[in-house]
Amino acid sequence: MPYLLVLDDPAHPGAVVLQEADDTGRPGARHPVPAGELAAAVTRYEHERPRWVWDDTARRYPPLLAAGMRIERCHDLRLCHAILRRSTLTAGSALAAAPPSAWDAPRSGPPVAVETSLFDVLPDPGPTAGPDPAAELRAQLDAVSGSAAPGRLRLLLAAESTGALIAAEMQHDGMPWSTRTHDALLTELLGPRPAGGGRPARLEELATQVRDALGQPSLHLDSQPDLLRALRAAGLEVTSTRTWEIQALDHPVTAPLLAYKKLSRLLSANGWAWMDTWVHEGRFHPDYVPGGVVTGRWATSGGGALQLPAAVRGAVRADPGWRLVVADAAQLEPRVLAAMSGDDAMASAARHTDLYEGVVDAGIVATRKDAKYAMLGAIYGATTGASAVLMPRLTTAYPRAVALVEQAARSGERGEQVSTWLGRSSPLPGEAWQARRRAAATEGAGSEDAAAARRQGRDWGRFTRNFVVQGTAAEWALCWMASLRRRLRDIDGRPHLVFFLHDEVMVHTPAHVADQVAQAVRDAAAEAGRLLFGDTPVDFALQVAVVDSYDQAK
DNA sequence: CACATTGGCGCC
């Protein structure tokens, strides 16, 4: 039983039918499940290790998690549909040729609330996202088997779907969060929480200092236009209220204003209100959105989990008797580029635990900082500054790696799609982009439209240049996490993933197995490298820390 | 009034 589809039963609201399917998606036996008995049925069939197929993990899985279940693997039709519709590898498929359908819609509905056990009744997941999941599965499997690289696409779809499971599990479990530590931290920096929700004492103090320094006793500091006017009225040559412009000033307002901006940002983004909204019973439950970024990276919706500022990371604390294993992939994107391009010289630099030091040791550039700037410039498409100056040296030292990103940039400039290693393709530029290009073509090279077209071409080229590397790094990270998840199941005491941030994972684990978890994290990284790139010479180095709180990691 | 946009800044 390779696949087991979860289908709503239209005749019986709340009831489902479990539909078996073979590895081409051809339907087999059907098993009706009455309303309210899905969790029990899933438990029964999970022993046969099917790949569960459903329309949307974000809606189907939370009720099962709330019932205390975990499943091993799934096929998320909505996420896989999005990949296959756009991939150039499946451009000739019936799936790609079909008109847009409900399967192209974004994730529907809010995630199921998990903050309290009072509402653990299984919520109705609502109508299916598409008209016929069984037909959709067949169309997807046809597209994959008829593609130029079915193996890569199968891995990508499996990794994407497992990512969806992990996202739901992490939201369910939550990240251990000490509101007491968080509150102490806020109180130290801002002053005690104001009872009525006003400005904390320290902020008020800084505001007064800013007003005094500018001689504007009634200035409203939170209004950018007002603040800009006040700065200019004080004779300061600024064009905005940006931090870097304020930093450049030599004026008594500089210090208090910078401090005010920093603290007011902390208060609004991760202050007491944030804590009240997002942390419940010692757990932070962010809403992850797998595939939420065009490159394949995850996004979040609410809570800002992917932007947790360093200042509050001390509030992420393991439970008593537990530890946090925090691991991040060192210089992941350059390593991925080295592996994708088969650039052996760059792979040699990647043998160093710190790839940038490896570049310095090879005599390409003088300092680690130069190496980092040059590398990021290659991946992001720097055109000016120190990074652009260093590019020629990188091109000489690592010709294949640089050629790969240059080629991606040129494709983008022409308005073509590019693809990641496993076959996720970039979007095509929008209609306005194409229109400007056509206008430029008819009006000749000297026209204003032509200049605008060249500029937008270069912009899109920078996007596609970065897309292939960022997107492939996201694929490596998904494989890493999927492998880690499988390994964690075999370790005592239920260690589990609680956080994922592009190239970083966090596991909450009983203290006595923390070292086993750390080893699993390393083994999973090596496995991810093999899964994607076979026997590549590139090492995917990790920094691993076993800590009590997040701020202790690096 | 609600909703969309912008400036600014947090993260990778």
Place this chain on the structure above:
DNA sequence: AGGGCGCCAATGTG
């Protein structure tokens, strides 16, 4: 510098 995001407050628009 350069790529990708999300969030907040203020401001602009229908």
